[in-house]
Amino acid sequence: MTVTTIHCADGFELGAYEASPSTTAKGAVVVIQEIFGVNSHIRSVVDGYAAEGFYAIAPAIFDRLERDVQLGYTEDDMNTGIELAFQKLDMSQTLSDLQATVDHAAAHGSVGVVGYCFGGLLTWLSSCNLSNVSAASAYYGGGIPDNADMTPGCPIILHFGEQDAHIPMDSVAAFQEKQPNLSVHVYAADHGFNCDQRDAFDAPSAAQAKERTLALFNDALSA
Numbered sequence: 001m002t003v004t005t006i007h008c009a010d011g012f013e014l015g016a017y018e019a020s021p022s023t024t025a026k027g028a029v030v031v032i033q034e035i036f037g038v039n040s041h042i043r044s045v046v047d048g049y050a051a052e053g054f055y056a057i058a059p060a061i062f063d064r065l066e067r068d069v070q071l072g073y074t075e076d077d078m079n080t081g082i083e084l085a086f087q088k089l090d091m092s093q094t095l096s097d098l099q100a101t102v103d104h105a106a107a108h109g110s111v112g113v114v115g116y117c118f119g120g121l122l123t124w125l126s127s128c129n130l131s132n133v134s135a136a137s138a139y140y141g142g143g144i145p146d147n148a149d150m151t152p153g154c155p156i157i158l159h160f161g162e163q164d165a166h167i168p169m170d171s172v173a174a175f176q177e178k179q180p181n182l183s184v185h186v187y188a189a190d191h192g193f194n195c196d197q198r199d200a201f202d203a204p205s206a207a208q209a210k211e212r213t214l215a216l217f218n219d220a221l222s223a
Contacts (some may be wrong), residue, residue, distance in 0.1 A: 005060055008100045012219035015060040015068060017043050017051035020108075027221025030106035031058040032098070032115030032122045034195070035081030037069035045116075052214060054221070061094050066103050066126040073198050085118045087103065091125075100132050108196075110134040110221040116194055116215060120144065120159075121129075127152040127190065128173040135220035137213040140164055140191050143169035148178040155220055157183040159209045161202075185212065 006014040014172070017038050029049045032044045049056035049064050060070040060172045071077040098113075105111045112135040117124035120141025127136040128150035136156040138144060144158065145167070160172050176184050187205035192198045194206045 001047075004057070006057075006104050008097050010096075012064065012097075014097055014100070016057050016059075016104075017046055018055070018057040019046050021053045023053065025108045027055070027109040027217060028107075029054045029056045029217060030098070030105050030126075031062050031111045032057055032113065032119030032126075033058060033061065034117035034119055034192075035064055035085045036073065037081070038072040039070040039072070041195050042116075045114075048210075049114075049138045051167065054112075054217065055105065057101060057105055059097060061097060062089070063093050063217070064093065064097070065089065069157050073195075079119075082221050093123065095125060095129055098126055102126075102130055102132050105151060106132055112136060112217045112221050115139065115141065117141065117192065119204040123149075124150070124152070124156070124158070127154055127156045130161045135216050137216060139194055139209065140167060142166050143174040148175045149177050152182070155216060157185065157212055157216055159194075159212075160184070160186050161189040161191055161193050161200075161205070162186050163189060171191075183212075185209065188191050 002016050038058045042058050045060050046056040056086045072114040100109050113123050113126050114137045118138040118139040121143040123138040124144045133154050189202035189205040192200040193202040
C-alpha cells in the first residue's frame with residue numbers, strides 16, 4: 001500500500017495509489033476514481049482487490065489540474081468534483097494517462113479496469129479505446145448510454161442502480177438495445193451504491209456487483 005508515480009507519454013508524472021497481494025499477483029486491476037479523487041474510499045477499493053490476489057492501482061487523474069485531490073461527499077465537494085471532471089479535465093489526455101497506467105500495471109500480468117461514477121464512464125471508454133485491457137467492470141457511469149455506439153475490445157460487465165436519477169432506466173434500456181450481447185446488471189439501489197461512505201451505500205448490491213466483477217477478473221486475468 002504505497003503511493004507511486006506513473007510516467008505518462010508526454011513526460012508528466014501522475015501520482016497513484018497501489019497495493020500488492022501477499023503472494024504472486026494473478027493479474028492487475030486499474031481502479032478509476034469517482035469525481036472525488038483518490039480518496040480514502042478509492043484507496044480501500046484498491047486494498048480490497050489486492051486482498052483478492054491482484055496487483056491494484058488507482059491513478060490520480062486530477063493531478064494534471066491539482067495534485068492529490070481527495071474530496072468528501074458534501075454538496076460543496078460534489079460541486080468541486082463535477083467541475084474538475086466535466087469542465088476542466090481533458091478527456092483525450094485522461095485516456096492517454098489511463099493507457100500509461102494500464103501499461104504500468106501490465107508488469108504484473110493481464111490488466112482489468114474497474115471504475116465508479118465518472119470512473120465508470122472512463123472504464124467504458126477505456127474498454128473501447130485503450131490497448132492491453134483484458135476485462136472491464138463499469139459501475140453506474142453517467143454518460144455510458146450516450147456512448148453506446150462504441151465497441152468494447154474486451155469482456156465487460158456494467159452495473160446500474162434502478163433508483164439512480166442521474167442515469168434513468170430508459171437510457172439503460174436503450175443502451176441494452178444497442179449492446180444486446182453485453183452483461184448489464186441492474187440493482188435495487190441508487191447511484192453510488194458501492195461506496196460505504198455515502199448514504200446511497202447498499203451492501204447487498206455492492207457485494208453482488210463485486211462478486212460478479214471478481215468472477216470476470218479471475219477468469220480473464222488469471223494465467
